[in-house]
Amino acid sequence: MLREITLWGKKFDIEKTQEIELSNINGFIPREIGLLENLIFLNLSRNNLEGEIPAELFKLKKINTINLSYNNLSGSIPKNLGELEKIISLNLQSNKIDGTIPQSIGNLKKLNYLNLSKNLITGNLPIEILKLKKIWYFNLSNNLLSGDVSPEIIDYFSRKRLPIQNLLNGNKIKINLA
Template identity: 35%
Template sequence: MKNLLCYLTLLVFSLQSLSAGIPNKEMTALVELHHATHGTHWTTPWNMTTDVSTWHGVKVVNGHVVEINLFRNNLEGTIPKSISNLKNLISLNLAFNSLTGELPVTIVELSRLKVLKLEMNRIKGVLPEGLGNLTNLEELSAFNNFLTGSIPESIGEMSKLKILNLSSNAFKGSIPKSLGSLTELEVLGLFENTIEGVIPSEIGNLGKLKELVLANNQIGGEVPLEVAQLSNLRIFQIQNNKFESFNNLRYVNEDQFLVLDFDKGDSNKGFKDIGLSRSRMADTKFEEGVPDDDN
């Protein structure tokens, strides 16, 4: 460990003349990210003999790193705690790699972050309870990992969130009622976990919601009447759960849906049978390298 620290210190100081004027802490964080994720084996590695502003996926504005996009770049290893030194980071895209280990708690210190994309990795452990500190976050996508534990209640404090996709993990517990505070939310994906309890009635507060995907869990009770309030909902999937009643679906406007999937054998309601594959919802729907401009 001592030799590693000496190496990193010498490397950072040797790169200062190429740092595009970014602070030493930011340069150190980049170097440690490169080392911790086996940067020499990346598909497109960083050329550390050039100015940091030319490094693949790194965007520098006014002397600070504001974006890191290493989508599908063969990253392995873990995300280092020092990621929190990138205080001006607005977008962090590490999706579609082979990252392991736990999400560092320090990630909640990136208070300016708007986009956090971690999907299609092998990250384990729980989401930090302090995740709600990311009050500027508009997209959190972490589907297809090995995340466990419950979804923290503090997530309801992320009032600007538009996309929340935690599908295909191992989350348990219930859907937090605090999600009802995310009035800007357009996409909520919790597909294929082990979530129990009921759909909270607070879901009716999400007037901008377009996609609600809760299939393949252990959710029970009845579908709340408040779902009928979601006039912008286009995709609604709740099949393969343990619901006791679908009676309240009679109050929804069938014509508003592009996709409506539930266990139709338990109900006499004759909705259109329009299927949607697992791969689209859980894997490929968000497969892109650059976040949308409005996210």
């Protein structure tokens, strides 16, 4: 089993890396990941990663896919989530992420896949999700969300044909039809 790898030479330039997909790793995601300015695709799912998601990851201007699902990541979603200008797919399912969903989520104009299910996310569903015009998959089930869901959000889910169960199941959310 590969535990460590050292790469060198003129043909390998880490700063030009566009895709990273790793398995059977443990530890944490280093803040230096923010130095990979050309990174487009990151899949670190189904590993044993711990610690917080570094805010530096969400400063990558070119990244369109982040999959950190099925790890032991903790802490809250960085507030600079909305800086992911080109993000299409964000999967943080099955971790120990807590805190609230940043309001900056509404800035993710290209986002079409969002899975934050099976975490410890609290608070209300931010009205800013109504700005996610391209979304076709949205799952926040099995968190600790609470409060009322506005009629606008219910209508939004209906128009997008998004299953409301992906919001209600495993949460303490009430539908407010008034």
